[in-house]
Structure formats: C-alpha cells, structure tokens
Amino acid sequence: MTADRFSRRDFGRLAGFAGAAAVLPARPGTARATVRTGATLPAGDSGLWRVTGPMLRGLEDFDDTVRAFMQERSIPCGSLAVARGGRLLLARGYSWGARATRDTGPASLFRTASVSKPVTAAAVLRLIQDGRLRPSDRMTDLLKVGAPADPRLAEVTVARLLRHLGGWDREVSGDPMFNDAAIATALGRPLPIGQDDIVRYVTARPLDHAPGTAFAYSNYGYLLLGRIIEKVTGRPYAAYVRDAVLAPLGITRMRLGRTLLPAAGEVPYYSQYKGTTVMDPSGAQVAAPYGTFNQENNAFNCGWLATAVDLVRLARVYDGVTPVLSAASVAQALAVPETGAARGRYYACGWHVRRTDRGPVTWHSGSLPGTHTLLVRRFDGLTWAVMFDQRDDPSGEPYRDIDTALHDTADDMPDWPSGDVTGTRL
Template sequence: MHRTPLSRRTFGRLTGAAGAGLLAGGALTGTAHAATWRTTGTAVAALTAFDTQMKTFMQARGIPAGQLAVTYGGRLVLARGYSTDSTLTVQPTSLFRIASLSKPITAAAVLRLAQDGQLALDTPVTSILDLPATADARWPQITVRRLLQHLGGWDRAISGDPNFADRTISRVLGVPLELYPDDVIRYMAGRRLDHTPGTTYAYSNFGYLLAGRVIEEVSGLAYADYVRQKLLAPLGITRMAQGWSIARHTGEVPYRSQYSGVTVLDSSGATVPSPYGTFSMRVHGANGGWIASAVDLVRWARVFDQPSAVLNSASLGQVFAQPETGIGSGGSYYGLGWLVRPVSGGTGRNTWHDGSLPGTYTLMVRNYQGASWAVLFNQRDDASGLSYSDIDAALWTAYRAVTSWPSGDQFPSYF
C-alpha cells in the first residue's frame, strides 16, 4: 500500500522537497510535445509550470491518466485532468483510488470521536474491541494514538504486511476468500508483535485497519458512513466513496499495470491484472480504500488549516503533535495521519502523505506558505523504471516558478 514517502526517504532519514520545503532543484527535464494530450479544466497562465511538470512526468513514464488540484490561501486556483489515452477523458472531478491518502481521513475520524467525548486517544485498543485471545501479552500497550502514529508494534519489514497476505490468512484460519477485516485481526492476534508498542516507528497498514474497526465499534456506524456523516458532508464533499476491487464507480478512471497475479477475491487461482483482484479493497477500507478527485482532496485538506466544526483547535493540535518516538532527521515525524516536517516561517510545518497500490500512485502536500496540492495517477509502474516519487520535487519546482497567484476561487465550480 504505502511507498516510502518521496524520493530517497525512509522514516528516520527524511529528505526531499515536500518533507523539507527547502530543497532547490528537482525539475523534470525533457519535452512533453510528443504525446497527444486530452486536458480538461481551466488553464491558468500564471500556473503553466504545473501543467508542464505534469505532462513531462506522465509522458516519461507512459502514464495514461493523471489529475492535479492546487490551492493557495484556501482558494482552488488550479484543477486539471490529463490523459494521453484517446479513449479516456479525465475531468477535474474524475475519481481515482487514493490508496494511503485514506489514512489522514481515518485519523481525523478517530480525532472527531475523541473531540465528541466518545473515546480517549490513549485508551488501549483491547479496551474497545472484542479481540480474540492474543498471542502477545503486550497488546494492552497498543493505544489508539499509537495505531495512528504507526507505533503499534507491527513491522512489515520483519513479518510482512498482513493486509496483503490474504491467501496465507485464508489457509491458516481456514476461512474462504475474499477476506473480511476481522479475519486479518484474528490472524494478527495469534502472532507476536515485532516491537514493544510505543518504542519503534514502523509504517503499518494493519494499524489503520484496526483504527477503522475502532471507529465502527465506538460510533455504532459502518466506517465509511461515519466518515461521510461527520467529516465529508459538512464540507459539501459528496463524490468520495469506498472503492471496489473489480467494478468502478460512475466517473472512476480505469487502472493500468504491466503486472498480473493470482486473485485474492476467491480460491479459483485465476491470474488477473494487478489492479483488479491481487488485493482486496474490502480489507483496505480504512488504510487505503477511498476513491476521490484531487479537488475533493484539497477541499478536504482545508480542514487542517484552521479550527472548524469538523475538527477544533485541540484536535488539530493533536494531529501535528510529536510522537513519543520516531523523530527523524530535521525533526520530521509521523503525526496522526500526516507526515510532518517543522520549518521556519509561515505555518511552521510542511505536512504530506503519499499512497501506492497496483495501478495507483498519489501524493498530497500542504506547505508552510499556505499552498496545497493533490496529484493522482492511474498507474504506478512502467517499463522505464523511473521513480514515481519524483513527482514531489517536480511539483515543488512548479510551485516555486509561480510569480503571481490568481485571486479567484474555482471551488464553487466543483461541488
């Protein structure tokens, strides 16, 4: 699900443009004129550097569909869809799987429950969920906060990622494919933790799967229903939904990969295209299951700019507070659903998250000077072997090329 955020970055040695907000260079070179582009949305002369970087990036990697939205001072200043496929028109409102950009949403849902007095962040997960007997006595040290900060004690570098171990879990538990989240929980309860909770940062999709179940148990609602009611509806966001493993929602783009694999949606052993059945969207709901447009995402990201009816000032303070451990170079860390790098000036921080699934690569950045952007692609691999995380430096280069920001706001055009 998750790729190391941005180029050359692992947690503990975080470097790169979106993390630092200070690095120069990173412009993509080459030309984009060879492709036949189908571009939608309003072109903005002052922001042509963004179009140039997007087209150059996509052409170099053979990406058929991309989307970008940019805000400045809370205003939507650019919303664009890009395609090199003559059969596909990408609108600014087209829907993409957003992969791990789902995690800031899940973290905010937990914070909203805490804000409403329905749970405390330092409550052990074992006090909330009716878990099976665990094989490790340290489970009561796994708090809700530690789930959201990737301090729960699981380490996929050691034991693998259970959210992608569907066939193993099916075999061990004797349950049929396609799995449910509770199957993954039961499997993980029978395994020892890799670290004592709270001692080691290790990115964990499973921790966010558990957080999704916490939301359901405490709220009494299905995870997606709670998010829609408490987080999205107050902002007028109606397009976002939980994605499906095979079928596509109206307005959702197709996904492309050069790879294939064995399906995890049943026990047939059939070989399927990687984006369509080598992982289960049902399992990944809370850690990577949402679909959205880039416009939806930057509208959503405004929640973190200032206190509102969705998240108050105390909740926002929790989002960006330093964890008990896992502080990287330059003071970077994972807060509650966002990677955070303190910087001088402006808001005092850059925050970002990326996401990755077969057929999907995504990035969302909120910078210290009041700009934000979300970029979505319907592919994450190609024959060139070029890095997808380079889109981070490319968009920072485009941002720095702007000499005058538009005064208008396109948000009213995209409800």
C-alpha cells in the same frame, strides 16, 4: 532547477483560463518525442495530450510538470488540484496516449490508496474532540480481538495506532493487509478472506516491537482504527465519515472503492504486472489492479475514491478552520509523537511531518497496483493533490519524483494569481 529534474519549459505553454480546455498533439517531430534527457515516448504512441478543467492564468507550469511526468511514464490518466490560502486555483484532469479511452476531468474519481489515512485519522480525532474516545483508550478494551498471543497488545492505544506505534512491522513479518493467501492457509479456509480473518490471524502472532517504542508503518493499525470508529459510533465506517468529516466540507463524491466493480466516473487502472487473484480460490492470473489485493478489506486504510479537488478540500480539516476539527485538536494531532522526531521528521496522526526553516510541510502519499497519489500541505498556505491511474511502467522512472517536481514548480512561481475557480463547474 538542476539538469536532472523535469525540463518543464521545454514544452509550449498550455492554454489556461477558468473553464478552458486544451487538446494538444504530441510534440512535433518524430514519434519518439523526447520529454527528458534519457526518457522518450514509446514508438508508435501518437495519442493526444488532453487537458480539461479550470485554471487561473499564470499557473501553466503546473500543466507542463504533469505533462512531462505522465508522458515519460506513459500514464493514461492524471489529475491535479492546487489551492492557496483556501482558494482553489487549479482543478485539472489530464489524459495521455491511446490507453486513455475517455477524457479525464477534475471530477474523475481515483483510488486514493494510503491517502485514505488522513480521512480515517480525521474521523478518529473528531470522536476524541467530541469526548467519545480518548487517545489513551486501549484497543483491546474497545475491540474483541480474541486471546492475544502477545500480552503487550494491551499497551496498544488509539494514539499509538494513529501514529504507527502499535508494534507491528511489515518489514519484519509482512503486511497482513496484503497477505491473503498465507492467512487463508494458516486459518484453513478458502479465499477470499475478510477483516475478521485478518484480525484473528494477527492477534495470534507476537508483536514485532513493544508498543510506543518504534515507528513502523502499519496498514493493519488503520484497519483497527476503522473498526474502533464503527464500535464507538454503532454505525458503518463510511456513514460516520461522510456525516462527521466529508459533509461539513461540502465533499459529496468520495466513496469507498470496490475491487472489481468500478464506480461511476472512476478511472481505469493500469499496471505492467499480473498476479494471482485473492478474490476467489481459482488461482487465476489477473491484472494487478483488479484482484491481486482485496480493496474491501483495505477500506479503512486504503479504500477511498476521491477527486483531487476532494483531497485538497479535505486537507483544510488540518488547518483548524473548518467545523470538523478545532485548532486545538489539530495542534494535538500534529504534535511530535512519544518516539520523538528524527532529523525534523515524524509521523503525526495521519500525516508525515517535516519541519523546515520556513515552516512545517505535511503530506501523505499512496500507492497500490494501478494507483499513485500524493497530498501535500505547505507552510506557505499551499495545498495540492495529484493522482495517477498507474504506478509502474517499463521506463523504470520513479513515481515519487512528482513530489520534488511539484515543489520545484511552486517554488519557481514568481507571483500567485488572485481569484478562485471553486464556483466553476467541475
């Protein structure tokens, strides 16, 4: 561990047994307890650090890692689940500071942001496995999108949508899923806009790349995949996903989130920023997580609520050992795309993939105002999901650092405990 990474062992070990809960004060001393060189807790924030949920003995370093990360960024709510070889080893909820007005537990729901993409991809792959859809099927044959401005739209296939090869590039022409005001103006209609408006707007614009020639991450492409699921099945997207993907895994809590109406058990979201609402034409300034983007329009690409345990269970789909997807379907889904791999990295169907000397690592991160999430599958059978109710703060510390921190924690484990906390009430 290098000096510029989290000093996990600066903290005393937290109590860690199946079903145990720990309530600890901030580090003793002054109100500005140091958690990492160059990072301090805000003066006056003397809130308690609270941990709930089961954990097998020997995994205390994971608590320390999350504690360091949350405290140096003043994140109110977090959750972590860790599994190995299909066994759930840890399912924790973390609360920090005065803004955490209720304890976060392993059953707390968080917005998953783009970690919704492996969910949508799994549903599409199931339709392919069942013979109801083909990777080569053209989007324009499946959906009525109107007269396209670019004839190359006919080359957009299901496989290319899954791999972000459809030809839309948000770095070039912006992300239509988060450009509501401009779309409303272009279409001459008031806010809020709907998915049909987004499709109409994008179809009337040229593509940024020829389909299949360049990877460009596209939230819009996953909106189209969700609409394809509805077209092929004749059912609402969420209903099909629940029956075909979630129910066979025993996942019952996941549901689509709402912009302004929290679900029972959903955490509150925080941001230091405000912005103009896109949910009505009032021009009102609102907290960034509550109305600066339309959660309902982003249901298929960023819309699911889940617990960290739900996401770890979902990841098993891509091990090829569940009723959802066969091993053959998973191999096809994670294969190198037509654009190839750059330095051993590429985007498969709903997952980033990195080839290493020890084996592949697949992951997906998610980020929205008020949300930062990460789901990781490793070559050694480890899977973890971590979720926070904040993605920005005055410290300026990057939130992507949790990726390296958790890999370091896992790599430093001398032994992994046996056992499984799945049966523990969450």
